Amino acid sequence: MSLGVKGEYWLRDLGEIIQLLEHKWKIRTCKSLNGGTEAFVAEVTKEDGGKAILKLTMPHVEGNSVFEQEIVALKITDGDGYVRLLKYDMDHRAVLLEKLGLPLKDVGYSMETQIEIICSTLKKSWAKPIPKDHKLQSSKDIINWFSNFIPEIWAELNSPCSRQLIDKALVFLESRLSNSSKETSVLVHGDAHSGNILQDMTESQPSFKLIDPDGLVAEPAYDLGVLMREWLDGLTNNPLENGRKRCLLLSEITGVNTQAIWEWGFIQSISTGLFLIKIGQKEMGLQMLKVAKDWSKV
Structure with missing residues (x-):
């Protein structure tokens, strides 16, 4: 709502982008997860049967994190202290992450x-x-x-x-x-x-x-x-x-x-x-x- 038309378009296209990423990364979406404030987050099954997390970040809102910087930080830490980055797509502001447990x-x-x-x-x-x-x-x-x-x-x-x-x-x-x-x-x-x-x-x-x-x-x-x-x-x-x-x-x-x-x-x-x-x-x-x-x- 705070994003106006950009937010509406993002919601409208969300299903189509999920399907595109399912094909590209050979994953299957299982269920969406609650609790996020600036992204669609879902548990997915990978090609080998393992679980992972798909995160699709909405267009940038002033005061929220910058997607490109998040990717750099995840690359620097490489799974040590931060969640491990498996795949990413800059155009669709999407990441595939290792599955973790409870907050x-x-x-x-x-x-x-x-x-x-x-x-x-x-x-x-x-x-x-x-x-x-x-x-x-x-x-x-x-x-x-x-x-x-x-x-x-x-x-x-x-x-x-x-x-x-x-x-x-x-x-x-x-x-x-x-x-x-x-x-x-x-x-x-x-x-x-x-x-x-x-x-x-x-x-x-x-x-x-x-x-x-x-x-x-x-x-x-x-x-x-x-x-x-x-x-x-x-x-x-x-x-x-x-x-x-x-x-x-x-x-x-x-x-x-x-x-x-x-x-x-x-x-x-x-x-x-x-x-x-x-x-x-x-x-x-x-x-x-x-x-x-x-x-x-x-």
């Missing part, structure tokens, strides 16, 4: 254990060497994008929070820009929450892999900022104290500077809160902005 959020672990699992999985991708000709967005690109996106969407939504919060986010973005460098930049996922990390069923011990990477090159704190905004219900009561506790936990697990984590957590809360309001999830978006308001007192 971490549905396994039954505590928030603290989930955070430890996500961080240990992220460390695998942070350690990956990045090709010099990678063409991924850099810290400067990302920060410039946030600096434009946040005030623009805030104005578009008729100011759902105070201008002071927007200005604070812009100050923190300036801070992250002045602290960024190629030497400290790594491959970051960009949206590593507990719904984007799934069980690896090929391992005997509990193991997980990340899906749907944004494919960005930035400081590790960027990924941890996402975890600052997650488990929102756990932040709503006494946001400042619980936010500080989480920031310290993330720093202890990863060794990343607390100030960098805090600043990215605030930026993520503002940008995601506004984005949620834009796509119709107003209640959650306002709740996230309310947490950010309490955090702004620091």
